[in-house]
Amino acid sequence: MRQFLDEFRQFAVRGNVVGMAVGIIVGGGFGRIVSSLVNDVVMPPVGVVLGGVDFRNLAVTLRSATENVPAVTLNYGTFANTTIEFVIVAFAIFLFVRLINRLRHVEKASEPTTKACPECRMNIPIDATRCGHCTSPVR
Numbered sequence: 001m002r003q004f005l006d007e008f009r010q011f012a013v014r015g016n017v018v019g020m021a022v023g024i025i026v027g028g029g030f031g032r033i034v035s036s037l038v039n040d041v042v043m044p045p046v047g048v049v050l051g052g053v054d055f056r057n058l059a060v061t062l063r064s065a066t067e068n069v070p071a072v073t074l075n076y077g078t079f080a081n082t083t084i085e086f087v088i089v090a091f092a093i094f095l096f097v098r099l100i101n102r103l104r105h106v107e108k109a110s111e112p113t114t115k116a117c118p119e120c121r122m123n124i125p126i127d128a129t130r131c132g133h134c135t136s137p138v139r
Contacts, residue, residue: 031089038085055080 011017039056047053058077065071114123117131117138124131128138 030092031085034085034088034092038081038088042084043081 043055047055055077058080059073059075061071061073063069063072113126115126115128115138116122117124117134117136119136120131120134122131122133124133124138130136131138
């Protein structure tokens with residue numbers, strides 16, 4: 001049992017697991033913010049433009065309610081809200097990944113990997129001792 005707990009502790013405090021946990025928590029909060037943005041900020045003006053429609057109430061009744069059985073509805077307004085939420089979240093994630101990729105690219109680009117041969121001016125690897133083009137020695 002002790003070995004199992006030690007193994008679990010090592011797993012739980014690994015950088016990837018902690019980072020993933022933080023991402024999930026922040027992502028959950030971000031999801032609630034986007035839901036509020038869509039439901040409370042984006043969709044009301046869209047509904048006003050479309051004639052005062054509340055998207056949350058848009059539905060098609062497939063079977064009316066009876067005494068014991070509730071109505072069966074196809075809630076396409078809720079689906080529209082959820083689809084817009086997804087597009088906003090996907091766009092935000094795209095922008096975030098794009099930013100991270102640019103930052104990584106800048107870091108890698110700062111270290112030169114080639115240099116010019118002093119004789120023929122062709123690009124050669126930075127650690128080359130002889131030019132592969134003109135075969136002259138390189139410092």
